[in-house]
Amino acid sequence: MADVTVIGAGVAGLWAAYALCEAGLTPRLIDRSGPPGPHGCSWWAGGMLAPWCEGAVAEPVITRHGAQAAAHWAGVTEVTQRGTLVVAMPRDKGELARFARRTTGHRAVADLAALEPDLAGAGQGLFFDAEAHLDPRAALAGLVAALAARGVGIMQADATPETIPGPVIDARGLAAGLPGLRGVRGEMLLLRAPEIRLSRPVRLLHPRHPLYIVPRAEGVFMLGATQIESEDRRGVSARSMLELLSAAYALDPRFAEAEVLETGADLRPAFADNVPRVQVRGRVLQLNGLFRHGYLMAPALALQAVDYLTRGIKGDLVHED
Amino acid sequence: MRRFYGVSLETPLMLGTAQYPSPAVLEAAFRDSQASVATVSLRREAGKGQAFWQIIRSLGVHVLPNTAGCHSVQEAVTTAKMAREMFETNWIKLEVIGHADTLQPDPFGLLEATGVLAADGFEVFPYTTEDQVLAGRLLAAGAQVLMPWGSPIGSGLGLNNRYGLKMLRAAFPDVPMVIDAGLGLPSHATDAMELGFDAVLLNTAVAQAGDPAAMARAFGLAVQAGALARGADPMEPREMAVPSTPVMGKAWL
Numbered sequence: 001m002a003d004v005t006v007i008g009a010g011v012a013g014l015w016a017a018y019a020l021c022e023a024g025l026t027p028r029l030i031d032r033s034g035p036p037g038p039h040g041c042s043w044w045a046g047g048m049l050a051p052w053c054e055g056a057v058a059e060p061v062i063t064r065h066g067a068q069a070a071a072h073w074a075g076v077t078e079v080t081q082r083g084t085l086v087v088a089m090p091r092d093k094g095e096l097a098r099f100a101r102r103t104t105g106h107r108a109v110a111d112l113a114a115l116e117p118d119l120a121g122a123g124q125g126l127f128f129d130a131e132a133h134l135d136p137r138a139a140l141a142g143l144v145a146a147l148a149a150r151g152v153g154i155m156q157a158d159a160t161p162e163t164i165p166g167p168v169i170d171a172r173g174l175a176a177g178l179p180g181l182r183g184v185r186g187e188m189l190l191l192r193a194p195e196i197r198l199s200r201p202v203r204l205l206h207p208r209h210p211l212y213i214v215p216r217a218e219g220v221f222m223l224g225a226t227q228i229e230s231e232d233r234r235g236v237s238a239r240s241m242l243e244l245l246s247a248a249y250a251l252d253p254r255f256a257e258a259e260v261l262e263t264g265a266d267l268r269p270a271f272a273d274n275v276p277r278v279q280v281r282g283r284v285l286q287l288n289g290l291f292r293h294g295y296l297m298a299p300a301l302a303l304q305a306v307d308y309l310t311r312g313i314k315g316d317l318v319h320e321d
Numbered sequence: 322m323r324r325f326y327g328v329s330l331e332t333p334l335m336l337g338t339a340q341y342p343s344p345a346v347l348e349a350a351f352r353d354s355q356a357s358v359a360t361v362s363l364r365r366e367a368g369k370g371q372a373f374w375q376i377i378r379s380l381g382v383h384v385l386p387n388t389a390g391c392h393s394v395q396e397a398v399t400t401a402k403m404a405r406e407m408f409e410t411n412w413i414k415l416e417v418i419g420h421a422d423t424l425q426p427d428p429f430g431l432l433e434a435t436g437v438l439a440a441d442g443f444e445v446f447p448y449t450t451e452d453q454v455l456a457g458r459l460l461a462a463g464a465q466v467l468m469p470w471g472s473p474i475g476s477g478l479g480l481n482n483r484y485g486l487k488m489l490r491a492a493f494p495d496v497p498m499v500i501d502a503g504l505g506l507p508s509h510a511t512d513a514m515e516l517g518f519d520a521v522l523l524n525t526a527v528a529q530a531g532d533p534a535a536m537a538r539a540f541g542l543a544v545q546a547g548a549l550a551r552g553a554d555p556m557e558p559r560e561m562a563v564p565s566t567p568v569m570g571k572a573w574l
Contacts, residue, residue: 057342058342059343101531102531181372182344182371182372182373182376183372207475229371229373230371230373231371231372231373270343272343272344272345272348272376273343273344273345273346274342274343274344274345
C-alpha cells in the first residue's frame, strides 16, 4: 500500500518519488506515458548544473539551492564536475564584463587553451570551477533504476489528483494546467562531432544569439537552447537551427562537419517569476514551474515537498496560500 | 503631448516586453516606470491564446504590436495583419529592417509597407531614421506618427544625430514623434524629451539592466523631467557668464 501517489515521471516526479523512498515512505508513481522519453521536456534538457551562471538572470534562490544539486545527483547518476567555461567573441567582450559583474564563483581566464585546448583563439573567458554537468537521459534512467531497486515501478495510466485518495504529489508539468503556469518554448540540437574535444559545458555570450554547448559521451554535443515566450509545440524552426548552428560554428568551425543526430523542441513549465514551487492544495502538493532549471532544482524541490509532508517544514519553495 | 491616432498617452514612455529575466520582472518594470504603452513582437511568438499574451494584456496599458525582425514588405504586412487579429488593434509599429548588422530601416521597403498598411486601415508607427525627405514621404503615404531612431537598435548609444533629430522635429511641428531604439541611459530619454519629442520607446536598456525595475523607474522619472523642462521654456545657452546673484551693493574687495 502506497503512502503517497506521485503523478508524472519527469525529472520532478522521479525526484519526488526517490526523495520519498529516502525518507522511508512508499511512493506509487503514475505517468500517462509511462517511463521518461521524448514525450516529456526533461528528455530535451541540457543537463548543466550551473547555479552560478544562471544567477546572472535568475532569482538568488536558484543559485542557493542549485549549489547543492551536483551533490544530490551524484547518488543516482554520473556527474561530471569540471566547471563551466563562459566565453565571448572579441567584439562582445563587454558582454563578458557584464556577465562577470552579475555572477559569483568565477575567475577570469586569459588563456582558454590551458583549460580547453580546442578553444585556443576563442578569446577571453570566465571559469566557474564549481559547476558540473550530467547527461539528462542517463540521469532519468538512473532515477528509474534507483526506484526499481526499491520496488517502485512506473504505472502507465491517466490520473488526476482528484481521482486518487490520500496524499498526492502532482508533478505533471504543463499538463497540470495550474493558474499562472505558462509554457516557454525551447529548442535544441544533438550533434556528433568526434573531432572536437570539450570536457565541460561552454557558454557563448552573444547579444543576439547566446548559446551553450554541453559535451556528452562519444563525441556528442548538445546545442541549446532557445528561450521563446511561446506555447508553440512544433519542431525546431529553421531560424532557430540556423542561429544555434551559426553560433556553434563561430565557436569552432569544425561544427560545420558535425552530424545532426536529433533536434528537439518542447515547452518548459514556468511561473511568472520563473522559480519552481511546491504549491499546497489540501492533500495535494503541486511540484511545478521548473522552467530551465529542471535538473538544477528538482532535488531541492522534491526534498522540500517531502519535508513538508513528513515534518510540516515549510521551505522557501513551498507556497501554502 | 500630441495625440497618437486620437489617443492621449498617460505618460510619454513606451516599453518593450522582450528579454526580461521573467514576466514578474517585466510586470515590475511596467509598474515602476508607469509606462503607458507596451510593444510586443510577433515574429517569433506565433499562435493564439498564449499565456504570455495574457501577461501583456493584464499590464493594463496600450499594446503596440511590432513587426520586429521583418526584412521585407511582404513579411511586415503579413505580421501586421496577424497582430491586428491577435491584439484587436489597428496600431502597428512598422519595422522593415534593411541591414542585418546595424538593423537600420530599409527606407524603400518601409515606405511601401506604410502605404499598403495605411490603405488597409492600419494606424502605422513607422520605425525610421532622422531623414526628413523620408519622413515627408511616410506622412504622405498615410502615417500620422513617426518613430525616428536614436541610434541602432540595442546599441545604447543615445541620440546619435542630435542635429538631424532637432531638424526633423522642427520640420514637422504637428506630427507626433517617438524616439525609438538606441537609448541606453535615462539621460538619453530626457534629452529626447527636451528636444520636443512626444515619447520614447526602449526595451534593452531596461530589460538587460542588472535591476530592470529600478532602471525602469529611472526612465519613467527621466521622461517626466524632460517633458517638464520642455514645457518650462528652457533658457538659451550663452557664451558669457551671467551672475545669478546681484553684485550691486556688495563691497568690492
